[in-house]
Structures are given as structure tokens and as C-alpha cells.
Amino acid sequence: xxxxxxxxxxxxxxxxxxxxxxxxxxxxxxxxxxxxxxxxxxxxxxxxxxxxxxxxxxxxxxxxxxxxxxxxxxxxxxxxxxxxxxxxxxxxxxxxxxxxxxxxxxxxxxxxxxxxxxxxxxxxxxxxxxxxxxxxxxxxxxxxxx
Amino acid sequence: xxxxxxxxxxxxxxxxxxxxxxxxxxxxxxxxxxxxxxxxxxxxxxxxxxxxxxxxxxxxxxxxxxxxxxxxxxxxxxxxxxxxxxxxxxxxxxxxxxxxxxxxxxxxxxxxxxxxxxxxxxxxxxxxxxxxxxxxxxxxxxxxxx
Numbered sequence: 641x642x643x644x645x646x647x648x649x650x651x652x653x654x655x656x657x658x659x660x661x662x663x664x665x666x667x668x669x670x671x672x673x674x675x676x677x678x679x680x681x682x683x684x685x686x687x688x689x690x691x692x693x694x695x696x697x698x699x700x701x702x703x704x705x706x707x708x709x710x711x712x713x714x715x716x717x718x719x720x721x722x723x724x725x726x727x728x729x730x731x732x733x734x735x736x737x738x739x740x741x742x743x744x745x746x747x748x749x750x751x752x753x754x755x756x757x758x759x760x761x762x763x764x765x766x767x768x769x770x771x772x773x774x775x776x777x778x779x780x781x782x783x784x785x786x
Numbered sequence: 787x788x789x790x791x792x793x794x795x796x797x798x799x800x801x802x803x804x805x806x807x808x809x810x811x812x813x814x815x816x817x818x819x820x821x822x823x824x825x826x827x828x829x830x831x832x833x834x835x836x837x838x839x840x841x842x843x844x845x846x847x848x849x850x851x852x853x854x855x856x857x858x859x860x861x862x863x864x865x866x867x868x869x870x871x872x873x874x875x876x877x878x879x880x881x882x883x884x885x886x887x888x889x890x891x892x893x894x895x896x897x898x899x900x901x902x903x904x905x906x907x908x909x910x911x912x913x914x915x916x917x918x919x920x921x922x923x924x925x926x927x928x929x930x931x932x
Contacts, residue, residue, distance in 0.1 A: 645815045647832050648797060649926040650863035652911070669791045674931045686793045687833040687925035695859060702861070702901045702909060703888025710856015713841060714908065715848070717796035742849025755848045762860065763848060765798070779833035780795040785820045 651716065652691040654698040654709050655760045661692045664759050667736030686778045695760075711761035719780055720768045723752045730754050730766045738764070797862065798837040800844040800855050801906045807838045810905050813882030832924045841906075857907035865926055866914045869898045876900050876912045884910075 655661035662672065662681050673682045673689070681692040699707045720726045726744045733756045734740055744754030744766060753767035774780055801807035808818065808827050819828045819835070827838040845853045866872045872890045879902045880886055890900030890912060899913035920926055 646817070646829050646836070647864055647924045648834070648836070648862045649832075649865035649920065649924070650861075650911070650913075651794060651797070652861040652863065654859035654861075671792070673928045675928045682928055683792050684928050686795075687921075687923075687927075688794070689926055689928055690792070690794070698859070698861065701888075701893075701899075702858070702911075707858065709858035711859045712848070712853065712855035713800035713844070713857045713906070714860040714862075715796075715798040715800075715844065716794045716860075717798065718793055719795035742847075747847075753847075760859070765796070765848075767796075774795065775833075777833075778793045778795070780835055781833075782819045782821045782828055782830050782835055 648688055650689050650691060652693050652698065653758075653760065653762050654695040655692050656695055657759075658692055658694055660759055664737050665692070668733050668738070711757075712763055715755070715763045715765050717765040717767055719772060719774055720766065721774065722768050726752055726754065726766050726768050730756060733758075733764065733766070794834055796835050796837060798839050798844065799904075799906065799908050800841040801838050802841055803905075804838055804840055806905055810883050811838070814879050814884070857903075858909055861901070861909045861911050863911040863913055865918060865920055866912065867920065868914050872898055872900065872912050872914050876902060879904075879910065879912070 670683050673684050675682045683690040695709055699705055699709055730744050738756040738758055741755040741757055744752055747753050751767055751769040753765055755765050757763050816829050819830050821828045829836040841855055845851055845855055876890050884902040884904055887901040887903055890898055893899045897913055897915040899911055901911050903909050
């Protein structure tokens with residue numbers, strides 16, 4: 641094993657309707673990658689990719705065709721630079737068709753965070769954490785204990 | 787917005803028992819980061835972090851306390867360098883207590899892929915894709931169309 645052991649290189653979101661999901665992410669500012677094909681849509685992220693894939697196909701690929709696949713217990717977070725960026729990203733998500741779960745607010749750990757769900761129920765947290773700075777490329781490195 | 791628009795900086799997995807989940811990930815070779823606290827466990831990945839967080843706390847944080855949160859419709863993939871590494875990572879996951887959903891096998895898109903579920907039902911795909919090379923740091927960049 642030549643790579644760091646702890647990694648996620650691809651996040652796949654099972655969706656009921658690939659076109660509807662693609663329209664939502666386009667409206668939220670995501671640009672599909674040329675690797676996308678008729679049955680799957682890919683997005684390049686910082687060091688990893690995101691995929692949209694039909695739920696039934698995903699269940700089959702997981703080796704359990706027909707299984708009901710649930711959402712909500714996984715949260716994908718976008719860390720932002722400050723409260724204004726959190727609000728902007730959040731409101732753009734709502735405008736694109738997301739459901740508001742919790743409007744961004746100051747939270748006990750010292751940051752500012754809100755949650756929305758995409759049209760398939762996938763949960764996104766939009767947050768800023770002043771203790772977790774981002775690199776210019778948007779990479780998050782957990783701080784060393786001071 | 788100063789960072790790339792398309793990003794996931796933190797993936798949070800809701801778990802029924804934080805100690806049990808931590809033991810599983812430790813057994814699978816993951817090392818917790820010093821940012822971890824009594825109620826949340828963090829792991830540093832390539833440009834992003836993974837968190838384990840109790841399901842009830844996650845539902846509350848999402849603004850819907852008591853909501854049943856489901857798994858399965860999100861797949862987290864670890865891309866590997868070849869079939870041998872896929873098998874090794876997969877078998878180490880099973881040894882640590884994962885459930886086998888589909889043993890790694892050659893798949894139609896030209897790669898090799900298997901699926902397992904962690905003790906809370908979170909689905910991991912362990913795969914190699916010869917068309918998607920990884921950087922030495924384990925970062926995945928989707929190939930430009932040739």
C-alpha cells in the first residue's frame with residue numbers, strides 16, 4: 641500500500657432521478673466532469689471525486705439489488721471561510737431546490753453551521769470553523785494540538 | 787468564495803456506539819487525530835477529515851432531533867493501486883468486523899471492486915480503476931478526455 645491508509649477518493653450519492661439530481665447540483669454551482677457518462681455523473685473535488693448514480697444501480701453494484709438504501713446518517717460538509725460565505729452557499733443551495741434542515745447559526749463549538757438536504761435527502765453541512773483553516777486549494781488539515 | 791466551489795472537507799458518519807465504531811476503524815488501520823474529543827472522533831484524510839459522531843447527536847445537529855437516519859445511499863470509496871491492494875484492504879475490513887456486501891471482483895467498467903459495510907451500515911467500496919491514477923499522496927484527479 642503506497643498511499644496514505646486513511647482516504648476517501650470517491651463519494652457516490654444514490655439518486656432517484658439522475659437528471660433531477662444533476663440539475664440541482666448545476667444550480668448549486670457544480671460543474672460535471674468530462675468523465676461523466678449517460679448513467680453516471682462525476683464531479684472533481686479537492687483530491688477526490690463525487691458521483692451521482694441511480695439508486696437501483698447502486699444497490700445492485702453493492703451486491704444487494706432491490707435493497708432500500710437510506711440517507712441522513714452521512715453528512716458531507718463544505719467548510720467555508722466565514723459566516724457570509726456559509727450564508728451564500730446555503731442560500732444558493734435552497735434556491736437550487738434543497739430542503740432546509742437547519743438555517744446556519746452560531747454553534748457551541750465556536751463555529752457557524754447549517755444543514756440542508758438535496759432532492760434525494762443527502763445531507764450537506766455548510767459551516768465555518770475558525771479553528772480549522774483551509775488551504776487556498778480548499779483542503780482541510782486538522783490542527784496539531786497547540 | 788476563495789476556494790474551489792466543489793468540495794467536501796468533512797464527512798461525518800453517524801454511529802450507534804462511538805466506542806464500537808472507533809474500535810472498528812482502529813482495526814481497519816485508521817488512526818484518530820488529536821482533535822478527537824470525548825463525543826466525537828476525527829481522522830485526517832487527504833485534504834479532508836472523517837468524523838464519527840453519535841446518531842442521536844447528529845440528528846439533533848441536523849435540526850431534526852429524533853429523526854431516523856439511514857445508511858446505504860452514500861458510498862465512500864477507497865481507490866487502490868491494484869487488485870492485491872483491494873483484496874488486502876477488504877480482508878482487513880472484514881477482520882475488523884465489517885460485513886461483506888460483495889467480494890471484490892472484476893467489474894464491467896474495467897476495474898476491480900468490492901463493497902463492505904461498517905458496524906453501523908456505512909458502505910465502503912474498495913476498488914481499483916486503472917483509468918483513474920492516484921497521486922503519491924492518494925489524491926484522485928479525474929482524467930482529461932484524451
